[in-house]
Amino acid sequence: MVERPRREAQLLVMALLQKDELWLMTHENDLVEESEKLALWVTRRRANEPLEYITNRVSFYSQEFHIEQGALIPRPETELLIDEVLLIADKDKELTIVEVGVGSGIISTLLAQHLPKAKIIAVDISPDALKVARKNIEDFGLSERIELRLGDLLEPIDEKIDILVSNPPYIAEDEPLESNLDYEPDLALFGGKIGDEIIQRLLDAVQAREIPYFACEMGYDQKPKVENYLNGNYERLKFYKDLAGHDRGFVLKYK
Ligand SMILES: C[S@@+](CC[C@H](N)C(=O)[O-])C[C@H]1O[C@@H](n2cnc3c(N)ncnc32)[C@H](O)[C@@H]1O
Structure with a gap:
Protein backbone atom coordinates (compact mmCIF):
# COMPACT_ATOMS: atom_id res chain seq x y z
CA MET A 1 0.00 0.00 0.00
CA ILE A 67 19.15 4.29 -10.54
CA GLU A 68 17.37 1.43 -12.28
CA GLN A 69 16.38 -2.14 -11.56
CA GLY A 70 19.51 -4.27 -11.49
CA ALA A 71 21.21 -2.15 -8.84
CA LEU A 72 20.25 -1.71 -5.18
CA ILE A 73 18.57 1.57 -4.28
CA PRO A 74 21.10 3.28 -1.98
CA ARG A 75 19.98 3.42 1.66
CA PRO A 76 20.58 6.44 3.92
CA GLU A 77 22.55 4.37 6.46
CA THR A 78 25.25 3.75 3.85
CA GLU A 79 26.17 7.44 4.14
CA LEU A 80 27.65 6.48 7.53
CA LEU A 81 29.99 3.98 5.87
CA ILE A 82 31.34 6.74 3.65
CA ASP A 83 31.86 8.98 6.70
CA GLU A 84 33.83 6.18 8.36
CA VAL A 85 36.12 5.78 5.36
CA LEU A 86 36.68 9.53 5.22
CA LEU A 87 37.79 9.41 8.88
CA ILE A 88 40.55 6.87 8.18
CA ALA A 89 41.65 7.94 4.67
CA ASP A 90 44.42 10.51 4.33
CA LYS A 91 43.21 12.98 1.71
CA ASP A 92 46.76 13.94 0.73
CA LYS A 93 47.94 10.39 0.00
CA GLU A 94 47.72 8.43 -3.26
CA LEU A 95 45.75 5.58 -1.74
CA THR A 96 44.40 2.56 -3.57
CA ILE A 97 40.85 2.04 -2.38
CA VAL A 98 38.87 -1.02 -3.44
CA GLU A 99 35.10 -1.25 -3.18
CA VAL A 100 33.51 -4.69 -3.35
CA GLY A 101 29.87 -4.69 -4.47
CA VAL A 102 29.78 -1.30 -6.18
CA GLY A 103 26.05 -1.48 -7.11
CA SER A 104 24.95 1.92 -8.37
CA GLY A 105 28.40 3.37 -7.69
CA ILE A 106 27.41 5.78 -4.93
CA ILE A 107 30.18 4.82 -2.47
CA SER A 108 33.01 4.92 -5.00
CA THR A 109 31.70 8.18 -6.50
CA LEU A 110 31.53 9.91 -3.13
CA LEU A 111 34.97 8.65 -2.10
CA ALA A 112 36.50 9.82 -5.38
CA GLN A 113 34.94 13.25 -4.88
CA HIS A 114 36.24 13.60 -1.31
CA LEU A 115 39.65 11.98 -1.81
CA PRO A 116 41.11 13.66 -4.91
CA LYS A 117 44.38 11.68 -4.89
CA ALA A 118 42.88 8.23 -4.37
CA LYS A 119 42.66 5.61 -7.09
CA ILE A 120 39.50 3.55 -6.77
CA ILE A 121 38.86 0.09 -8.14
CA ALA A 122 35.26 -1.07 -7.81
CA VAL A 123 34.13 -4.67 -8.26
CA ASP A 124 30.74 -6.24 -8.75
CA ILE A 125 29.63 -9.72 -9.73
CA SER A 126 26.57 -8.31 -11.51
CA PRO A 127 26.96 -6.89 -15.04
CA ASP A 128 23.63 -5.06 -14.56
CA ALA A 129 24.91 -3.28 -11.47
CA LEU A 130 28.16 -2.37 -13.24
CA LYS A 131 26.11 -0.78 -16.04
CA VAL A 132 24.37 1.52 -13.53
CA ALA A 133 27.66 2.29 -11.76
CA ARG A 134 29.29 3.12 -15.11
CA LYS A 135 26.55 5.60 -15.97
CA ASN A 136 26.83 7.40 -12.63
CA ILE A 137 30.63 7.48 -12.75
CA GLU A 138 30.52 8.93 -16.27
CA ASP A 139 27.81 11.45 -15.33
CA PHE A 140 30.02 12.70 -12.48
CA GLY A 141 33.09 12.82 -14.76
CA LEU A 142 34.99 10.27 -12.67
CA SER A 143 35.80 7.57 -15.25
CA GLU A 144 39.53 8.33 -15.01
CA ARG A 145 39.52 7.88 -11.25
CA ILE A 146 37.28 4.84 -10.75
CA GLU A 147 37.98 1.59 -12.56
CA LEU A 148 35.16 -0.95 -12.71
CA ARG A 149 35.84 -4.68 -12.75
CA LEU A 150 33.49 -7.64 -13.07
CA GLY A 151 34.15 -10.51 -10.66
CA ASP A 152 33.75 -12.27 -7.36
CA LEU A 153 34.86 -10.27 -4.29
CA LEU A 154 38.64 -9.62 -4.49
CA GLU A 155 39.32 -12.17 -7.22
CA PRO A 156 39.85 -9.50 -9.94
CA ILE A 157 42.27 -7.48 -7.75
CA ASP A 158 46.04 -8.14 -7.81
CA GLU A 159 47.03 -4.66 -6.69
CA LYS A 160 48.10 -3.79 -3.15
CA ILE A 161 45.05 -2.40 -1.37
CA ASP A 162 45.25 0.39 1.23
CA ILE A 163 41.55 0.49 2.15
CA LEU A 164 38.82 -2.00 1.37
CA VAL A 165 35.23 -0.82 1.64
CA SER A 166 32.06 -2.79 1.14
CA ASN A 167 28.34 -2.73 1.67
CA PRO A 168 27.85 -6.41 0.87
CA PRO A 169 24.60 -8.34 0.74
CA TYR A 170 23.95 -9.47 4.33
CA ILE A 171 20.33 -10.67 4.61
CA ALA A 172 19.53 -14.35 5.30
CA GLU A 173 17.96 -16.16 2.33
CA ASP A 174 14.76 -17.12 4.17
CA GLU A 175 14.16 -13.77 5.88
CA PRO A 176 10.64 -12.51 5.12
CA LEU A 177 10.96 -9.20 3.32
CA GLU A 178 8.60 -6.35 2.47
CA SER A 179 7.16 -6.54 -1.05
CA ASN A 180 8.95 -3.42 -2.35
CA LEU A 181 12.21 -5.40 -2.02
CA ASP A 182 10.91 -7.79 -4.70
CA TYR A 183 12.10 -5.26 -7.25
CA GLU A 184 15.69 -5.20 -5.99
CA PRO A 185 18.28 -7.75 -7.16
CA ASP A 186 18.65 -10.86 -5.00
CA LEU A 187 22.40 -10.60 -5.50
CA ALA A 188 22.37 -7.26 -3.71
CA LEU A 189 20.27 -8.44 -0.77
CA PHE A 190 21.04 -12.01 0.21
CA GLY A 191 24.36 -12.89 1.76
CA GLY A 192 23.68 -16.64 1.96
CA LYS A 193 21.68 -19.07 4.07
CA ILE A 194 22.64 -17.38 7.33
CA GLY A 195 23.23 -13.96 5.82
CA ASP A 196 26.79 -13.19 6.84
CA GLU A 197 28.54 -15.61 4.47
CA ILE A 198 29.82 -12.90 2.13
CA ILE A 199 31.04 -10.80 5.06
CA GLN A 200 32.94 -13.85 6.32
CA ARG A 201 34.50 -14.45 2.91
CA LEU A 202 35.55 -10.80 2.85
CA LEU A 203 37.06 -11.11 6.34
CA ASP A 204 39.01 -14.19 5.17
CA ALA A 205 40.37 -12.26 2.20
CA VAL A 206 41.21 -9.18 4.29
CA GLN A 207 43.09 -11.26 6.85
CA ALA A 208 44.89 -13.39 4.25
CA ARG A 209 46.05 -10.29 2.33
CA GLU A 210 46.71 -8.23 5.47
CA ILE A 211 44.78 -5.28 4.08
CA PRO A 212 45.52 -2.28 6.33
CA TYR A 213 41.92 -1.04 6.68
CA PHE A 214 38.52 -2.63 6.08
CA ALA A 215 35.27 -0.66 6.47
CA CYS A 216 32.07 -2.64 6.03
CA GLU A 217 28.31 -2.40 6.52
CA MET A 218 26.59 -5.36 8.20
CA GLY A 219 23.24 -6.58 9.55
CA TYR A 220 22.00 -5.35 12.96
CA ASP A 221 22.63 -8.79 14.57
CA GLN A 222 25.98 -9.66 13.01
CA LYS A 223 28.40 -7.88 15.37
CA PRO A 224 29.20 -10.89 17.64
CA LYS A 225 29.96 -13.16 14.68
CA VAL A 226 32.24 -10.55 13.09
CA GLU A 227 34.07 -9.92 16.38
CA ASN A 228 34.70 -13.62 16.93
CA TYR A 229 35.76 -14.25 13.36
CA LEU A 230 38.81 -12.00 13.51
CA ASN A 231 42.32 -13.17 14.25
CA GLY A 232 44.64 -11.27 16.60
CA ASN A 233 46.20 -9.24 13.79
CA TYR A 234 43.24 -6.93 13.52
CA GLU A 235 42.22 -4.13 15.81
CA ARG A 236 38.45 -3.60 15.97
CA LEU A 237 38.76 0.13 15.42
CA LYS A 238 35.04 0.75 15.58
CA PHE A 239 31.60 -0.84 15.45
CA TYR A 240 29.15 1.89 14.48
CA LYS A 241 25.37 2.14 14.77
CA ASP A 242 22.83 3.55 12.33
CA LEU A 243 20.48 6.42 13.16
CA ALA A 244 17.89 3.98 14.55
CA GLY A 245 20.52 2.80 17.06
CA HIS A 246 21.14 -0.60 15.44
CA ASP A 247 24.63 -2.02 14.93
CA ARG A 248 25.28 -1.34 11.25
CA GLY A 249 28.97 -1.61 10.43
CA PHE A 250 32.59 -1.83 11.47
CA VAL A 251 36.08 -0.59 10.72
CA LEU A 252 39.12 -2.84 11.14
CA LYS A 253 42.80 -1.93 11.18
CA TYR A 254 45.76 -4.22 10.69
CA LYS A 255 47.93 -3.93 13.85
C1 LIG B 1 24.03 -4.28 -0.81
S1 LIG B 1 24.49 -4.03 -2.51
C2 LIG B 1 25.46 -2.53 -2.32
C3 LIG B 1 25.45 -1.65 -3.53
C4 LIG B 1 26.07 -0.27 -3.30
N1 LIG B 1 27.46 -0.37 -2.97
C5 LIG B 1 25.31 0.47 -2.20
O1 LIG B 1 25.86 0.59 -1.09
O2 LIG B 1 24.19 0.92 -2.44
C6 LIG B 1 25.68 -5.32 -2.70
C7 LIG B 1 26.35 -5.42 -4.07
O3 LIG B 1 27.28 -6.52 -4.02
C8 LIG B 1 27.23 -7.23 -5.24
N2 LIG B 1 27.73 -8.58 -4.98
C9 LIG B 1 27.05 -9.63 -4.45
N3 LIG B 1 27.86 -10.71 -4.36
C10 LIG B 1 29.07 -10.34 -4.84
C11 LIG B 1 30.30 -11.01 -5.01
N4 LIG B 1 30.47 -12.30 -4.66
N5 LIG B 1 31.35 -10.33 -5.54
C12 LIG B 1 31.21 -9.03 -5.91
N6 LIG B 1 30.05 -8.34 -5.77
C13 LIG B 1 28.99 -8.97 -5.23
C14 LIG B 1 25.78 -7.15 -5.67
O4 LIG B 1 25.65 -7.37 -7.05
C15 LIG B 1 25.41 -5.72 -5.23
O5 LIG B 1 25.61 -4.81 -6.27
Whole structure:
Protein backbone atom coordinates (compact mmCIF):
# COMPACT_ATOMS: atom_id res chain seq x y z
CA MET A 1 0.00 0.00 0.00
CA VAL A 2 1.23 3.50 -0.80
CA GLU A 3 1.14 5.37 2.52
CA ARG A 4 1.10 8.98 1.26
CA PRO A 5 -0.63 8.75 -2.14
CA ARG A 6 -1.05 12.50 -2.66
CA ARG A 7 2.58 13.24 -1.85
CA GLU A 8 3.84 10.39 -4.00
CA ALA A 9 1.68 11.54 -6.89
CA GLN A 10 3.25 14.98 -6.53
CA LEU A 11 6.75 13.44 -6.58
CA LEU A 12 5.89 11.49 -9.74
CA VAL A 13 4.55 14.62 -11.46
CA MET A 14 7.63 16.64 -10.50
CA ALA A 15 9.96 13.89 -11.75
CA LEU A 16 8.02 13.45 -14.98
CA LEU A 17 7.93 17.15 -15.80
CA GLN A 18 11.34 17.85 -14.23
CA LYS A 19 9.88 20.60 -12.06
CA ASP A 20 10.46 21.59 -8.44
CA GLU A 21 8.19 22.14 -5.40
CA LEU A 22 7.75 25.83 -6.11
CA TRP A 23 6.51 25.12 -9.62
CA LEU A 24 4.12 22.50 -8.24
CA MET A 25 2.66 24.92 -5.69
CA THR A 26 2.00 27.52 -8.34
CA HIS A 27 0.55 25.12 -10.96
CA GLU A 28 -1.77 22.96 -8.89
CA ASN A 29 -4.64 23.21 -11.34
CA ASP A 30 -2.70 22.59 -14.56
CA LEU A 31 -3.37 19.48 -16.61
CA VAL A 32 -0.42 17.13 -17.14
CA GLU A 33 0.20 16.75 -20.87
CA GLU A 34 2.10 13.46 -20.59
CA SER A 35 -0.85 11.89 -18.81
CA GLU A 36 -0.40 8.44 -20.37
CA LYS A 37 3.12 8.14 -19.04
CA LEU A 38 1.97 9.44 -15.66
CA ALA A 39 -0.82 6.85 -15.56
CA LEU A 40 1.72 4.13 -16.29
CA TRP A 41 3.98 5.38 -13.51
CA VAL A 42 1.03 5.44 -11.09
CA THR A 43 0.19 1.84 -12.00
CA ARG A 44 3.77 0.79 -11.36
CA ARG A 45 3.80 2.57 -8.01
CA ARG A 46 0.49 0.97 -7.07
CA ALA A 47 2.16 -2.40 -7.63
CA ASN A 48 4.65 -1.29 -4.95
CA GLU A 49 7.57 -0.67 -7.28
CA PRO A 50 9.88 1.80 -5.52
CA LEU A 51 9.55 5.40 -6.64
CA GLU A 52 13.28 5.51 -7.37
CA TYR A 53 13.08 2.77 -10.01
CA ILE A 54 10.13 4.50 -11.66
CA THR A 55 11.74 7.94 -11.82
CA ASN A 56 15.30 6.58 -12.26
CA ARG A 57 16.54 9.09 -9.71
CA VAL A 58 17.75 8.68 -6.13
CA SER A 59 19.14 11.16 -3.61
CA PHE A 60 22.18 10.11 -1.66
CA TYR A 61 24.62 12.17 0.39
CA SER A 62 22.93 15.37 -0.89
CA GLN A 63 23.42 14.43 -4.54
CA GLU A 64 21.21 12.95 -7.26
CA PHE A 65 22.18 9.64 -8.85
CA HIS A 66 20.77 7.55 -11.67
CA ILE A 67 19.15 4.29 -10.54
CA GLU A 68 17.37 1.43 -12.28
CA GLN A 69 16.38 -2.14 -11.56
CA GLY A 70 19.51 -4.27 -11.49
CA ALA A 71 21.21 -2.15 -8.84
CA LEU A 72 20.25 -1.71 -5.18
CA ILE A 73 18.57 1.57 -4.28
CA PRO A 74 21.10 3.28 -1.98
CA ARG A 75 19.98 3.42 1.66
CA PRO A 76 20.58 6.44 3.92
CA GLU A 77 22.55 4.37 6.46
CA THR A 78 25.25 3.75 3.85
CA GLU A 79 26.17 7.44 4.14
CA LEU A 80 27.65 6.48 7.53
CA LEU A 81 29.99 3.98 5.87
CA ILE A 82 31.34 6.74 3.65
CA ASP A 83 31.86 8.98 6.70
CA GLU A 84 33.83 6.18 8.36
CA VAL A 85 36.12 5.78 5.36
CA LEU A 86 36.68 9.53 5.22
CA LEU A 87 37.79 9.41 8.88
CA ILE A 88 40.55 6.87 8.18
CA ALA A 89 41.65 7.94 4.67
CA ASP A 90 44.42 10.51 4.33
CA LYS A 91 43.21 12.98 1.71
CA ASP A 92 46.76 13.94 0.73
CA LYS A 93 47.94 10.39 0.00
CA GLU A 94 47.72 8.43 -3.26
CA LEU A 95 45.75 5.58 -1.74
CA THR A 96 44.40 2.56 -3.57
CA ILE A 97 40.85 2.04 -2.38
CA VAL A 98 38.87 -1.02 -3.44
CA GLU A 99 35.10 -1.25 -3.18
CA VAL A 100 33.51 -4.69 -3.35
CA GLY A 101 29.87 -4.69 -4.47
CA VAL A 102 29.78 -1.30 -6.18
CA GLY A 103 26.05 -1.48 -7.11
CA SER A 104 24.95 1.92 -8.37
CA GLY A 105 28.40 3.37 -7.69
CA ILE A 106 27.41 5.78 -4.93
CA ILE A 107 30.18 4.82 -2.47
CA SER A 108 33.01 4.92 -5.00
CA THR A 109 31.70 8.18 -6.50
CA LEU A 110 31.53 9.91 -3.13
CA LEU A 111 34.97 8.65 -2.10
CA ALA A 112 36.50 9.82 -5.38
CA GLN A 113 34.94 13.25 -4.88
CA HIS A 114 36.24 13.60 -1.31
CA LEU A 115 39.65 11.98 -1.81
CA PRO A 116 41.11 13.66 -4.91
CA LYS A 117 44.38 11.68 -4.89
CA ALA A 118 42.88 8.23 -4.37
CA LYS A 119 42.66 5.61 -7.09
CA ILE A 120 39.50 3.55 -6.77
CA ILE A 121 38.86 0.09 -8.14
CA ALA A 122 35.26 -1.07 -7.81
CA VAL A 123 34.13 -4.67 -8.26
CA ASP A 124 30.74 -6.24 -8.75
CA ILE A 125 29.63 -9.72 -9.73
CA SER A 126 26.57 -8.31 -11.51
CA PRO A 127 26.96 -6.89 -15.04
CA ASP A 128 23.63 -5.06 -14.56
CA ALA A 129 24.91 -3.28 -11.47
CA LEU A 130 28.16 -2.37 -13.24
CA LYS A 131 26.11 -0.78 -16.04
CA VAL A 132 24.37 1.52 -13.53
CA ALA A 133 27.66 2.29 -11.76
CA ARG A 134 29.29 3.12 -15.11
CA LYS A 135 26.55 5.60 -15.97
CA ASN A 136 26.83 7.40 -12.63
CA ILE A 137 30.63 7.48 -12.75
CA GLU A 138 30.52 8.93 -16.27
CA ASP A 139 27.81 11.45 -15.33
CA PHE A 140 30.02 12.70 -12.48
CA GLY A 141 33.09 12.82 -14.76
CA LEU A 142 34.99 10.27 -12.67
CA SER A 143 35.80 7.57 -15.25
CA GLU A 144 39.53 8.33 -15.01
CA ARG A 145 39.52 7.88 -11.25
CA ILE A 146 37.28 4.84 -10.75
CA GLU A 147 37.98 1.59 -12.56
CA LEU A 148 35.16 -0.95 -12.71
CA ARG A 149 35.84 -4.68 -12.75
CA LEU A 150 33.49 -7.64 -13.07
CA GLY A 151 34.15 -10.51 -10.66
CA ASP A 152 33.75 -12.27 -7.36
CA LEU A 153 34.86 -10.27 -4.29
CA LEU A 154 38.64 -9.62 -4.49
CA GLU A 155 39.32 -12.17 -7.22
CA PRO A 156 39.85 -9.50 -9.94
CA ILE A 157 42.27 -7.48 -7.75
CA ASP A 158 46.04 -8.14 -7.81
CA GLU A 159 47.03 -4.66 -6.69
CA LYS A 160 48.10 -3.79 -3.15
CA ILE A 161 45.05 -2.40 -1.37
CA ASP A 162 45.25 0.39 1.23
CA ILE A 163 41.55 0.49 2.15
CA LEU A 164 38.82 -2.00 1.37
CA VAL A 165 35.23 -0.82 1.64
CA SER A 166 32.06 -2.79 1.14
CA ASN A 167 28.34 -2.73 1.67
CA PRO A 168 27.85 -6.41 0.87
CA PRO A 169 24.60 -8.34 0.74
CA TYR A 170 23.95 -9.47 4.33
CA ILE A 171 20.33 -10.67 4.61
CA ALA A 172 19.53 -14.35 5.30
CA GLU A 173 17.96 -16.16 2.33
CA ASP A 174 14.76 -17.12 4.17
CA GLU A 175 14.16 -13.77 5.88
CA PRO A 176 10.64 -12.51 5.12
CA LEU A 177 10.96 -9.20 3.32
CA GLU A 178 8.60 -6.35 2.47
CA SER A 179 7.16 -6.54 -1.05
CA ASN A 180 8.95 -3.42 -2.35
CA LEU A 181 12.21 -5.40 -2.02
CA ASP A 182 10.91 -7.79 -4.70
CA TYR A 183 12.10 -5.26 -7.25
CA GLU A 184 15.69 -5.20 -5.99
CA PRO A 185 18.28 -7.75 -7.16
CA ASP A 186 18.65 -10.86 -5.00
CA LEU A 187 22.40 -10.60 -5.50
CA ALA A 188 22.37 -7.26 -3.71
CA LEU A 189 20.27 -8.44 -0.77
CA PHE A 190 21.04 -12.01 0.21
CA GLY A 191 24.36 -12.89 1.76
CA GLY A 192 23.68 -16.64 1.96
CA LYS A 193 21.68 -19.07 4.07
CA ILE A 194 22.64 -17.38 7.33
CA GLY A 195 23.23 -13.96 5.82
CA ASP A 196 26.79 -13.19 6.84
CA GLU A 197 28.54 -15.61 4.47
CA ILE A 198 29.82 -12.90 2.13
CA ILE A 199 31.04 -10.80 5.06
CA GLN A 200 32.94 -13.85 6.32
CA ARG A 201 34.50 -14.45 2.91
CA LEU A 202 35.55 -10.80 2.85
CA LEU A 203 37.06 -11.11 6.34
CA ASP A 204 39.01 -14.19 5.17
CA ALA A 205 40.37 -12.26 2.20
CA VAL A 206 41.21 -9.18 4.29
CA GLN A 207 43.09 -11.26 6.85
CA ALA A 208 44.89 -13.39 4.25
CA ARG A 209 46.05 -10.29 2.33
CA GLU A 210 46.71 -8.23 5.47
CA ILE A 211 44.78 -5.28 4.08
CA PRO A 212 45.52 -2.28 6.33
CA TYR A 213 41.92 -1.04 6.68
CA PHE A 214 38.52 -2.63 6.08
CA ALA A 215 35.27 -0.66 6.47
CA CYS A 216 32.07 -2.64 6.03
CA GLU A 217 28.31 -2.40 6.52
CA MET A 218 26.59 -5.36 8.20
CA GLY A 219 23.24 -6.58 9.55
CA TYR A 220 22.00 -5.35 12.96
CA ASP A 221 22.63 -8.79 14.57
CA GLN A 222 25.98 -9.66 13.01
CA LYS A 223 28.40 -7.88 15.37
CA PRO A 224 29.20 -10.89 17.64
CA LYS A 225 29.96 -13.16 14.68
CA VAL A 226 32.24 -10.55 13.09
CA GLU A 227 34.07 -9.92 16.38
CA ASN A 228 34.70 -13.62 16.93
CA TYR A 229 35.76 -14.25 13.36
CA LEU A 230 38.81 -12.00 13.51
CA ASN A 231 42.32 -13.17 14.25
CA GLY A 232 44.64 -11.27 16.60
CA ASN A 233 46.20 -9.24 13.79
CA TYR A 234 43.24 -6.93 13.52
CA GLU A 235 42.22 -4.13 15.81
CA ARG A 236 38.45 -3.60 15.97
CA LEU A 237 38.76 0.13 15.42
CA LYS A 238 35.04 0.75 15.58
CA PHE A 239 31.60 -0.84 15.45
CA TYR A 240 29.15 1.89 14.48
CA LYS A 241 25.37 2.14 14.77
CA ASP A 242 22.83 3.55 12.33
CA LEU A 243 20.48 6.42 13.16
CA ALA A 244 17.89 3.98 14.55
CA GLY A 245 20.52 2.80 17.06
CA HIS A 246 21.14 -0.60 15.44
CA ASP A 247 24.63 -2.02 14.93
CA ARG A 248 25.28 -1.34 11.25
CA GLY A 249 28.97 -1.61 10.43
CA PHE A 250 32.59 -1.83 11.47
CA VAL A 251 36.08 -0.59 10.72
CA LEU A 252 39.12 -2.84 11.14
CA LYS A 253 42.80 -1.93 11.18
CA TYR A 254 45.76 -4.22 10.69
CA LYS A 255 47.93 -3.93 13.85
C1 LIG B 1 24.03 -4.28 -0.81
S1 LIG B 1 24.49 -4.03 -2.51
C2 LIG B 1 25.46 -2.53 -2.32
C3 LIG B 1 25.45 -1.65 -3.53
C4 LIG B 1 26.07 -0.27 -3.30
N1 LIG B 1 27.46 -0.37 -2.97
C5 LIG B 1 25.31 0.47 -2.20
O1 LIG B 1 25.86 0.59 -1.09
O2 LIG B 1 24.19 0.92 -2.44
C6 LIG B 1 25.68 -5.32 -2.70
C7 LIG B 1 26.35 -5.42 -4.07
O3 LIG B 1 27.28 -6.52 -4.02
C8 LIG B 1 27.23 -7.23 -5.24
N2 LIG B 1 27.73 -8.58 -4.98
C9 LIG B 1 27.05 -9.63 -4.45
N3 LIG B 1 27.86 -10.71 -4.36
C10 LIG B 1 29.07 -10.34 -4.84
C11 LIG B 1 30.30 -11.01 -5.01
N4 LIG B 1 30.47 -12.30 -4.66
N5 LIG B 1 31.35 -10.33 -5.54
C12 LIG B 1 31.21 -9.03 -5.91
N6 LIG B 1 30.05 -8.34 -5.77
C13 LIG B 1 28.99 -8.97 -5.23
C14 LIG B 1 25.78 -7.15 -5.67
O4 LIG B 1 25.65 -7.37 -7.05
C15 LIG B 1 25.41 -5.72 -5.23
O5 LIG B 1 25.61 -4.81 -6.27
